[in-house]
Amino acid sequence: MKLPIYMDYQATTPVDPRVLEAMLPHFQNDFGNAASRNHEFGWKAEKAVDTAREQIASLIGASAKEIVITSGSTEAINLAIKGVVEMYGEKGKHIITSEPEHKAVLDTCKHLEKQGCEVTYLHPDKEGRVSVQQVQDAMREDTILVTLIWANNEVGSINPIREIGALCHERGVLLFTDATQAVGKIPVDVEADNIDLLCLSAHKLYGPKGVGCLYVRRRKPRVRLVAQQDGGGHERGMRSGTLNVPGIVGMGAACALCEQELSEEAERTSKLRDLLEDKITGELDYVTLNGSREHRLPGCLNISFSFVEGESMLMGINDVAVSSGSACTSASLEPSHVLNSMEVGDELAHSSIRFGIGRFTTEEEVNYAANKVIDVVTRLRELSPLYEMVQEGVDLSTVQWQGGH
Amino acid sequence: MAYSDKVLDHYNNPRNVGSMDKKAKQVGTGVVGAPECGDVMKLQIEVEGDTIVDAKFKTFGCGSAIASSSLATEWIKGKSLSEAGQIKNTEIVQELSLPPVKIHCSVLAEDAIKAAIDDFRNKQDS
Numbered sequence: 370m371k372l373p374i375y376m377d378y379q380a381t382t383p384v385d386p387r388v389l390e391a392m393l394p395h396f397q398n399d400f401g402n403a404a405s406r407n408h409e410f411g412w413k414a415e416k417a418v419d420t421a422r423e424q425i426a427s428l429i430g431a432s433a434k435e436i437v438i439t440s441g442s443t444e445a446i447n448l449a450i451k452g453v454v455e456m457y458g459e460k461g462k463h464i465i466t467s468e469p470e471h472k473a474v475l476d477t478c479k480h481l482e483k484q485g486c487e488v489t490y491l492h493p494d495k496e497g498r499v500s501v502q503q504v505q506d507a508m509r510e511d512t513i514l515v516t517l518i519w520a521n522n523e524v525g526s527i528n529p530i531r532e533i534g535a536l537c538h539e540r541g542v543l544l545f546t547d548a549t550q551a552v553g554k555i556p557v558d559v560e561a562d563n564i565d566l567l568c569l570s571a572h573k574l575y576g577p578k579g580v581g582c583l584y585v586r587r588r589k590p591r592v593r594l595v596a597q598q599d600g601g602g603h604e605r606g607m608r609s610g611t612l613n614v615p616g617i618v619g620m621g622a623a624c625a626l627c628e629q630e631l632s633e634e635a636e637r638t639s640k641l642r643d644l645l646e647d648k649i650t651g652e653l654d655y656v657t658l659n660g661s662r663e664h665r666l667p668g669c670l671n672i673s674f675s676f677v678e679g680e681s682m683l684m685g686i687n688d689v690a691v692s693s694g695s696a697c698t699s700a701s702l703e704p705s706h707v708l709n710s711m712e713v714g715d716e717l718a719h720s721s722i723r724f725g726i727g728r729f730t731t732e733e734e735v736n737y738a739a740n741k742v743i744d745v746v747t748r749l750r751e752l753s754p755l756y757e758m759v760q761e762g763v764d765l766s767t768v769q770w771q772g773g774h
Numbered sequence: 775m776a777y778s779d780k781v782l783d784h785y786n787n788p789r790n791v792g793s794m795d796k797k798a799k800q801v802g803t804g805v806v807g808a809p810e811c812g813d814v815m816k817l818q819i820e821v822e823g824d825t826i827v828d829a830k831f832k833t834f835g836c837g838s839a840i841a842s843s844s845l846a847t848e849w850i851k852g853k854s855l856s857e858a859g860q861i862k863n864t865e866i867v868q869e870l871s872l873p874p875v876k877i878h879c880s881v882l883a884e885d886a887i888k889a890a891i892d893d894f895r896n897k898q899d900s
Contacts, residue, residue, distance in 0.1 A: 676834060677834065678812050678813070678834055678835050678836055678839075680836040680837060681785070681835065681836050681837050681839075681840060684777070684782075684785055684836075684837040685785075704812075714810070715809075715810035715811070715812075716809040716810050719809075719810075719812040751791065752788060752791055752832055752833060752834075752840065753832060753833070753834045754805065754814055754815070754816035754832040754833065754834055755809060755814055755834045756834075757793060757816075757832060765809060770807065770808030770809070770814070771805075771806060771808075
């Protein structure tokens, strides 16, 4: 077993060797510009892009013409939300989203609020999910777009997108879903799931970084967007810029592999996730699951270890790469807005760790990580005045704290 | 974020971890910080005459907070109460090479020393 162990698959994933193999010819031999219409080099590149587009579309149940290539999810999110607002601005100015969205969605919405849009931020339940009823209650005459994350990147909670999509279609409101964590991990079908716009990013599903796409529905209804980047009119005018052929080929190959291996992989990663959780909770008390036990991503485990702070835990488990919702680990010094929206409480947010299990995680690695976590938490609890107080029977919520920063 | 060798050393081998009887008359206890802020330090001193003969700590917080309080206990042992009360957070920052975002950890350690001394003095008065 090689150290350090990577257990942060929601942050990014390594490129699958089979994906890399598909990409390599497009750096040197088949390096043509897919927009060159008058020679062999261009035709080859265009053909490779067409194949990739089919592979991407197939994974999400779309048609190839509905795929707009972008540099990743952030760009696709900006294009979807701003593009819809500009195109349908005369119909209305109201958008519905939720508090635990990715910053790319929240900041785009904030930007649009300054330009006169009105945005409703739905408050999720304690598991980080929003309900169809909440969306329905928030809908107004002038609502033009609902934008909701499919699977949350921090806690892995899965929203009832299919039901929300059905509601949106009934009301004639567009549904955009940030499916960056969902695609390739759980079944996604834009037809059955009633989705109008969807984004994904290749590097979250064993493809390369710097490439992603936006699915834009072409019929029932035909969704139109105002481009956010001017230029040569690539991607049917929706996203100008020379196509990243090796990246797109890689994204296609990665999607094809996900389609073949999805159910088997989901089962395997779920088992490893449960093994990790069982081992940890078998040895440690005061461990809380953040998110939904029933509706969550296969490879995501977000747990809080009461009375130990997240950054000090990460320092201790330094040969296992994981993430923390602790304020101390973020540039902003703010605890996770996702955990905050779920009303987890600042203390537990400070103590949260996200373990991300993926395609290349082994049982041996999970065992190692679990033992390491158990050791570090035990050691830090011996150091923790809070743990000591609780052992003495003190109710921490009744203590008058002073001098906090 | 990279940690200085001294922070790592205190984190991996914290000095003077433990608890004293907070009801004992020769013991002063300072508890500062709050769980929702991500830092709580408990620092205790045992005093004979005017000298701190022993110090113990327990800290809930990041590595820099643990290191700051561990260092504080090392420094105050053997000092008089007034000498210990003069330790400045900037000295802790310098010794541990704390980055700007971690300065609050050193402030908390300074506060913890002062709180423990105050507690001891209050006990003697009562």
